Amino acid sequence: MASFEKYLLPEVLQKVARLDLRARFLVQGFFAGLHESPYKGFSVEFSDHRRYSPGDELRQIDWKVFGRTDRYYVKRFQAETNMECHLVLDRSASMGLEPRTVADRFMTKFEYASAIAAALGYLMISQQDAVGLVTFDSKVRDCVRPRSKRSHLGNVLSVLANTRPSGESDISGSIHEAAGLFKKRGLVVILSDLLDDADKIEKALAHLSYRGHDVIVFHILDAAEANFPYEGPMRFYDPETGAHVTVDADSARPDYLAAVAAFVDDLRARVTAMSMDYVQLDTSVAFDQALTSFLANRKKHFL
Numbered sequence: 001m002a003s004f005e006k007y008l009l010p011e012v013l014q015k016v017a018r019l020d021l022r023a024r025f026l027v028q029g030f031f032a033g034l035h036e037s038p039y040k041g042f043s044v045e046f047s048d049h050r051r052y053s054p055g056d057e058l059r060q061i062d063w064k065v066f067g068r069t070d071r072y073y074v075k076r077f078q079a080e081t082n083m084e085c086h087l088v089l090d091r092s093a094s095m096g097l098e099p100r101t102v103a104d105r106f107m108t109k110f111e112y113a114s115a116i117a118a119a120l121g122y123l124m125i126s127q128q129d130a131v132g133l134v135t136f137d138s139k140v141r142d143c144v145r146p147r148s149k150r151s152h153l154g155n156v157l158s159v160l161a162n163t164r165p166s167g168e169s170d171i172s173g174s175i176h177e178a179a180g181l182f183k184k185r186g187l188v189v190i191l192s193d194l195l196d197d198a199d200k201i202e203k204a205l206a207h208l209s210y211r212g213h214d215v216i217v218f219h220i221l222d223a224a225e226a227n228f229p230y231e232g233p234m235r236f237y238d239p240e241t242g243a244h245v246t247v248d249a250d251s252a253r254p255d256y257l258a259a260v261a262a263f264v265d266d267l268r269a270r271v272t273a274m275s276m277d278y279v280q281l282d283t284s285v286a287f288d289q290a291l292t293s294f295l296a297n298r299k300k301h302f303l
Helices: 004-006 020-034 037-047 064-067 109-126 152-161 171-179 198-210 221-227 250-271 286-303
Strands: 050-051 071-073 084-090 130-135 138-146 185-191 213-221 233-237 244-248 279-280
Touching: 004 213, 020 109, 020 152, 020 286, 050 250, 064 071, 084 109, 109 130, 109 152, 109 185, 109 213, 109 286, 130 171, 138 152, 138 171, 138 198, 152 233, 171 185, 198 213, 198 250, 213 250, 213 286, 221 250, 221 279, 233 286, 244 250, 250 279
Parallel strands: 084 130, 084 185, 185 213, 213 279
Antiparallel strands: 050 071, 130 138, 233 244
């Protein structure tokens, strides 16, 4: 395994207590795995230039960049390049489900989502974009307004580090509430297990789209939720309501996995039909998939 790859493994990152270090390890570990220099290319694409379009003034073309790349780019002003990114994080009790897997212990869904949020915050602010944070369970609990100052990352990380998942969830209602808090059009990143009625979630996401936001949905499941590694008689509890059911895991497995696959496929179809990005992850998956999806989405919408 290459040295950078260890930073992308959930079981390694789970041992790093400080979120600022997790974020740095994630971003630097991801960039170390790219074939080209990420900082130079990323900065040119997203901070200082955009591709030439018919109608742009010729005097705005950066001829030095043309000489290096044989492509036309025009200079962009600070107001044109800055973007607001709103991280919307589910902090309900189901996100704190303690992992029970046949493999090594992974992070909880909340720890996993928090690591992604911290990494994206680190990445955005390093590019001089503004990042904010909203956490919710049955309603919005925390709202950190977007800022682009590097010191602002500490405010975001402080909320993440001091939040403990609890309470019942109302994902759709909380997204509607959060949409009313975002005054400027930007990028909204949803991080949740999406355990809610699909019709309600679809309507809530449509609310964000109606307000002009670009949306990425990170659908995060526990590794055991995704793979069902249980055997024999098992009692399962709902962490939000306390309800429980006893089943024979071996006989229930086929129906359960089919239901999960249908659930995921339905959500993916609904989200992508609204021209939003959908990324399904479980807590055993390395983080490079999440970061790659984020960067691809940002390039698509802001170049």
